[in-house]
Amino acid sequence: MSGSKQKLKRQEERNQGIDKRQLRDKQREELVRKQKKYGIIAGVVTALILALITFFNSNLLYRNFTAVKAGEVEYSIADFNYYYNNLYYSYYNSYFSNYGEYANYMMPDKETIEGDTIKMMEETALLYTQAKETGYELSEAGKKQIESNMDSLKDTAEAAGFKSVKQYLKSYFKGGVNEDIYRQNLEEYTLAMEYGETVLDSNTFSDKELEDYYADNKDKYDVINYRYFFVNGAAVADNEETEENEEVDGETAMAEAKTKADEFLSKITDEESFNKLAYEYADEATKESYSDADATLVSSQGANIDTAYSKWLLENGRNSGDKTVVEVANGYYVLYFISRDNNDYETVNVRHILIKPEEVVKADYEDEEAYKAAQEEALEKAKAEAEELYSQWKNGDATEASFGKLADEHSDDAPAGGLYENVAKGQMVEAFNNWIYDASRKPGDTGIVETNFGYHIMYFVGNGMKYSNYLADTDKKTEAYNKWVEENVGAFKAEEKWPLKFAH
Structure with a gap:
């Protein structure tokens, strides 16, 4: 082979080598590019997964997504948890009182309680909406009860061994319920229930209707x-x-x-x-x-x-x-x-101002003697406060109206003006019952009665309904109320949304 041909051949081989190197370089570059691309994608996917995990474990999901819609009222997962767990523990307490340690075995299953929760939310939505539309406003007693409930949260949390109300609410209600959501639901539910009472009381019946109803159901009432x-x-x-x-x-x-x-x-x-x-x-x-x-x-x-x-x-x-x-x-x-x-006697109406002694915790005292001394001191202090308020009332207008005002300002019990109406025999604790059913009792009688709840400043208003009529009236009103709910709750039939899967 001539030299020129050999030279040409070597040149071609070099060119082929260059082409192969270029191809490998291009392939390497493509591989690197793909690795970067998929690395970025993998990073994005990982970040997205972490974000989703964080989201589902956070309160954003519980508080910002509608789980149940009843009419125009929307309930978040946290709202549902509020209702569900309140109902659950209501059931539990009832079953525990009857079955003790076997309560968990007798309880309704989860699906049943969920269904009952939805029904409760539907009725609450109906009453709350009606209350807002008619301009009904929460009573002072209702507002007082809400504040009392909120104030007791801290004590309840401490008694249950939690460091904060936040921890207690998280444990009790599961996801999403904080103090704001607790208060909001408590306010809406209280307003709804108060309005429900006005619906209930809007039904009136004659004495003849009540007597006939009682006679038809005497085996139930007697x-x-x-x-x-x-x-x-x-x-x-x-x-x-x-x-x-x-x-x-x-x-x-x-x-x-x-x-x-x-x-x-x-x-x-x-x-x-x-x-x-x-x-x-x-x-x-x-x-x-x-x-x-x-x-x-x-x-x-x-x-x-x-x-x-x-x-x-x-x-x-x-x-x-x-x-x-x-x-x-x-x-x-x-x-x-x-x-x-046959319950043929007149009930009584009475106002009272309850002064409870300050709670004394046994664990705070070194021995039994110190503990009992602290209890006695708390009782004496409550008694002195009751006597002071009683004197204040007697030295003032000394009227039923002024008594009711004093009750709203100072009583540790919830009724507006301290008023209990249509109190039946045996309904109150013994000392309270004996005072109001004393045969010599007259309208306007007053006094102080001690019970295991504390000291009651009493004002006897007078007789209420005949108890047999009261029993019949209560049931007839309940029947009328249930009929009203049945006729109106259809418009609040709950729509269950996908976030409900994450409830409790």
């Missing part, structure tokens, strides 16, 4: 006074043994319980004998409780009597001294009928 004792067949089966040291079967146990109940019944001659027999026949675990003569005594409206034996007690013609044994699944009730009360 108070039945009776004594009872339960012979537990199941307990006999669990605790007694035969001579062969074998457990007594259920059938035998119930037969023995029946024999015991029949013996008890045959020996009853009057109320006193019933009490003595209850003590005699009680098992050792409960015997001491029957040393109290009232342990077997019950006074209850017919609607509240155990259905196992209410039919017998409510039968027409039942006379004082009638007695019987009623069988149930796990034993026998021995019953003694005393009387039936």
Whole structure:
């Protein structure tokens, strides 16, 4: 090969090398460019994910997105949490009072409580909207109650072991509820409920209508006074043994319980004998409780009597001294009928100013003696304050109106002017009840009464409705109110929005 050809060939090889290097460089540049591009995209995606996580964990989601819309009223997730958790704990407290530590097992499920929450919000939206449209304004008593509620938040938080109200609200209501949202919902709900009372009270009925309604429902309203004792067949089966040291079967146990109940019944001659027999026949675990003569005594409206034996007690013609044994699944009730009360008496209207003693926390004192001394001091201080206010009123106009004004300014109880209307027998604590139902009591009577709540400055207004009419009036008004709600709440049928998924 000639030199020129070799030279040309080497040149071509060099050119090809250059082209390959250029190609590799371009490929490398493209790779770097793509890496940068996707790195930026990955960074953006990561940042977006972090932002979303932060957003969903923040209160912005809970407070700024509509979870439920009822009519024109919009409720955020935080608002829903306010209603849901208030209702949840209302249920819980009710079930706990009946079932104690088993309350959680008896509670309605989450879906049921959510549904009830929505219904409550619909009714609240209806009442709140109507109140605003009609110009109804919150009463002074309502405003006072709201402020009292807000003031107690700090004490409640401290008592529950939280460092701040913010932490307490977060724990109690879950997401989004702060003091502002708590107050706003409390104000709207209080306004709605007050307006609801005006709707309720707008329905009026004649005495004849009320008397007829009571007569149609007397088994529900009449108070039945009776004594009872339960012979537990199941307990006999669990605790007694035969001579062969074998457990007594259920059938035998119930037969023995029946024999015991029949013996008890045959020996009853009057109320006193019933009490003595209850003590005699009680098992050792409960015997001491029957040393109290009232342990077997019950006074209850017919609607509240155990259905196992209410039919017998409510039968027409039942006379004082009638007695019987009623069988149930796990034993026998021995019953003694005393009387039936048709609630034919006048209730009373009364005003009061409650002065509570300052709360004394036992943990703040070194020993029991110091603690009791502090309690006594707090009581004496409350008593002195009550006496001072009472003197102030007597040395002033000394009228019912001035008493009501003083109650609004100083009472630790909520009613406007300290007024309780249509108070039934036994509705108030014993000392309060005894004062207002004293046979010598006259309109305008005043005084100071001590109860476990504190000191009550009393003003007797006079008689209220006949209690039988009051019971009928209450139920007829409730029926009319429920009908009104049913007719109007359709326009406030709740629309559930996607943010509701993030509630509680």
